[in-house]
Amino acid sequence: MAGAAAFAAAPALAALPASGEVEVAVVGAGAAGIAAARRIAAGGRSCLLLEAAGRIGGRVRSGPGKFGIVHDQGAHRLYGGGRSALVQLARAERIRLFEPPPGRRLYVGEREARDNEYDDFTAALRRASRAIIAAGEAGRDVAAARVMPELPGWDASVAFVLGPLFASKDLGEVSSVDFARAEDRTEDLGCRDGLAAVLAAAAKPLRIELDTLVRSIDAGGRGAVVLQTARGNLRARAVIVTASTNVLAAGAIEFRPALPRRAADALARVSLGSYERIVFELAGNPFGFRADERIVFKVADQRTAALVGRVNGSDLAYADLAGRFGGELARAGEAAMLGYLKELIAAQFGAAAPVKxxxxxxxxxxxxxxxRGGVSAATPGAAASRRVLMEPVQDRVFFAGEAAHETQWGTVGGAWSSGERAAEAALRLFAGAPATPSSPAQAAKKKRRGK
Ligand SMILES: Cc1cc2nc3c(=O)[nH]c(=O)nc-3n(C[C@H](O)[C@H](O)[C@H](O)COP(=O)(O)OP(=O)(O)OC[C@H]3O[C@@H](n4cnc5c(N)ncnc54)[C@H](O)[C@@H]3O)c2cc1C
Structure with missing residues (x-):
C-alpha cells in the first residue's frame, strides 16, 4: 500500500513511546495545535498532538498558583467578540467571560491624568497609529518608528503602547505593513475561569501526548514523515508544526531535509519580541483601581510597564514588561524584574504612603x-514573510501558529484560525481516501448509527 491508503489502514497509535503511525501529527498543544487537531479529527483523520511541556496551552497559561486566585500568566483577553470561534466555544462550554473596563487609566507622575491630558494622549495615539497604517497601506514596508509623527510630550508613551504593548517589540523593529494589517483589538473579553479553561475545554476530545518533545522531523522519505520524539518515533502522512518562530529559528527541531532557505528566512524575520509578566499582590487596593482595568504611565522613555489592576476583582495585579526593555529585564533575571517593579510603584504611587x-x-x-519570546512581529521589510510561513514544505509539513496569520498575528484567535487553515490544507492530502475507522469523527458517526 502506498500514500494515503496505507495511513488510512494503519491502526492509531495507542501511546508513545511505542512507535506508531498516525495520519496527521501536530506538534505543540497551544491554541494553534489544538485548533488544528480538532479540525483534523472532524475531517475524519487520525491525529496525535505532541506537546513537549507537561501541560497544554502554550502561551495561554492560567492558575490560582500560590495566590489561590485565578489569574492568567500569558494571554488574558479574547478579541473579536461573538465573531471569535473561541468566544463561541467558551460560551457553549459555559465558561465565564466578562467585558473589562474600556480604555486605559493614565497616570502623569503621581496623579491620574486630567481630562485634557487624556484627550491629548488619545489624540496622539490615534495620530501615530494612523500614520503607521497610512505608510503600511501605501506599501511602504519600513520601521514603524520611522513614520511616527512628532508628538510633543507623548512620544514615548505612545510608542510604548503601539510597540511593546501591542507587538512585543519597539517600533523600530516593527514593520509598518505588518502593523497596518493587524485587526483592531478594542473589542475584548476576559475570562473569569482563566483563559486556559477555554483551551482545556477545546482539547477535551483530542488525543494528546504531553512531555513529548519533538526533536526532529524527517520529510525526506517516500510517503511518510518521521517524527523523532523524546518518547519514540512516530510516522505520519503529514505534520503540522506550531512551535513558535523563535523556537524553530533557534533550530530546536531539526528538519530533514533542511528547511528551504525561504522558509528559514521567514521564521527568522517574523521573530518574537519580549512580553513578560509579574503577578503581584497589592493588598487593600491602595490606588483605587477598578477591577481588571489597564493602567499606563506618561513616560519620557520606554523603560516602563503597563499594569492591570484588581485582576478578577482581587488583590492581584499584573505588571507587563515588554519590548527591548522587557527583554533586557527578563535576561537580567527575576530579581531585576522585581527590583524594577518596586521602583515603578514607588515612583508612581509612593508619595502618599509607602506601598507594600x-x-x-x-x-x-x-x-x-x-x-522563547512574547508574540511575533515582522521586522521592517518582512511583512510578506507571514505568507511564506503558510506555504507547505515538501507538500506535507505545514506551519501554523500566531505568526502564520496576517491580520490576527500575536493573538490566541489568530493562532486558532491559523491552526484550522493548516489542518484544512493537510486534509486536502487525503481527498478521496476513506476516513480512518478509528478517528473520533467516525466513532461519533458509528455511535449515532447505534453500531
Ligand atoms: C504575556 C503574554 C500576554 C499575551 N496576551 C494576549 C492576550 O491578551 N490576547 C491574545 O489574543 N493574545 C495574547 N498573547 C499572545 C498569545 O498568547 C499567543 O499569540 C498564542 O497563545 C500563541 O499560540 P500558538 O499556538 O501559536 O503558540 P504557543 O502557545 O507558543 O504554542 C506552541 C506550543 O508548542 C510547544 N512546543 C514547542 N517546541 C516543541 C517541541 N519541540 N515539541 C513539542 N512541542 C513543542 C510549546 O510547549 C507550546 O505549547 C499574549 C502573549 C504573552 C506572552
Whole structure:
C-alpha cells in the first residue's frame, strides 16, 4: 500500500513511546495545535498532538498558583467578540467571560491624568497609529518608528503602547505593513475561569501526548514523515508544526531535509519580541483601581510597564514588561524584574504612603525554552514573510501558529484560525481516501448509527 491508503489502514497509535503511525501529527498543544487537531479529527483523520511541556496551552497559561486566585500568566483577553470561534466555544462550554473596563487609566507622575491630558494622549495615539497604517497601506514596508509623527510630550508613551504593548517589540523593529494589517483589538473579553479553561475545554476530545518533545522531523522519505520524539518515533502522512518562530529559528527541531532557505528566512524575520509578566499582590487596593482595568504611565522613555489592576476583582495585579526593555529585564533575571517593579510603584504611587507589594510570581516567557519570546512581529521589510510561513514544505509539513496569520498575528484567535487553515490544507492530502475507522469523527458517526 502506498500514500494515503496505507495511513488510512494503519491502526492509531495507542501511546508513545511505542512507535506508531498516525495520519496527521501536530506538534505543540497551544491554541494553534489544538485548533488544528480538532479540525483534523472532524475531517475524519487520525491525529496525535505532541506537546513537549507537561501541560497544554502554550502561551495561554492560567492558575490560582500560590495566590489561590485565578489569574492568567500569558494571554488574558479574547478579541473579536461573538465573531471569535473561541468566544463561541467558551460560551457553549459555559465558561465565564466578562467585558473589562474600556480604555486605559493614565497616570502623569503621581496623579491620574486630567481630562485634557487624556484627550491629548488619545489624540496622539490615534495620530501615530494612523500614520503607521497610512505608510503600511501605501506599501511602504519600513520601521514603524520611522513614520511616527512628532508628538510633543507623548512620544514615548505612545510608542510604548503601539510597540511593546501591542507587538512585543519597539517600533523600530516593527514593520509598518505588518502593523497596518493587524485587526483592531478594542473589542475584548476576559475570562473569569482563566483563559486556559477555554483551551482545556477545546482539547477535551483530542488525543494528546504531553512531555513529548519533538526533536526532529524527517520529510525526506517516500510517503511518510518521521517524527523523532523524546518518547519514540512516530510516522505520519503529514505534520503540522506550531512551535513558535523563535523556537524553530533557534533550530530546536531539526528538519530533514533542511528547511528551504525561504522558509528559514521567514521564521527568522517574523521573530518574537519580549512580553513578560509579574503577578503581584497589592493588598487593600491602595490606588483605587477598578477591577481588571489597564493602567499606563506618561513616560519620557520606554523603560516602563503597563499594569492591570484588581485582576478578577482581587488583590492581584499584573505588571507587563515588554519590548527591548522587557527583554533586557527578563535576561537580567527575576530579581531585576522585581527590583524594577518596586521602583515603578514607588515612583508612581509612593508619595502618599509607602506601598507594600505582597507575594509575587514572575513569568519570563523569553526564558522558556519552549516559547522563547512574547508574540511575533515582522521586522521592517518582512511583512510578506507571514505568507511564506503558510506555504507547505515538501507538500506535507505545514506551519501554523500566531505568526502564520496576517491580520490576527500575536493573538490566541489568530493562532486558532491559523491552526484550522493548516489542518484544512493537510486534509486536502487525503481527498478521496476513506476516513480512518478509528478517528473520533467516525466513532461519533458509528455511535449515532447505534453500531
Ligand atoms: C504575556 C503574554 C500576554 C499575551 N496576551 C494576549 C492576550 O491578551 N490576547 C491574545 O489574543 N493574545 C495574547 N498573547 C499572545 C498569545 O498568547 C499567543 O499569540 C498564542 O497563545 C500563541 O499560540 P500558538 O499556538 O501559536 O503558540 P504557543 O502557545 O507558543 O504554542 C506552541 C506550543 O508548542 C510547544 N512546543 C514547542 N517546541 C516543541 C517541541 N519541540 N515539541 C513539542 N512541542 C513543542 C510549546 O510547549 C507550546 O505549547 C499574549 C502573549 C504573552 C506572552
Amino acid at each position: 507589594i505582597g507575594r509575587t510570581e514572575v513569568v519570563r516567557w523569553s526564558a522558556d525554552p519552549l516559547i
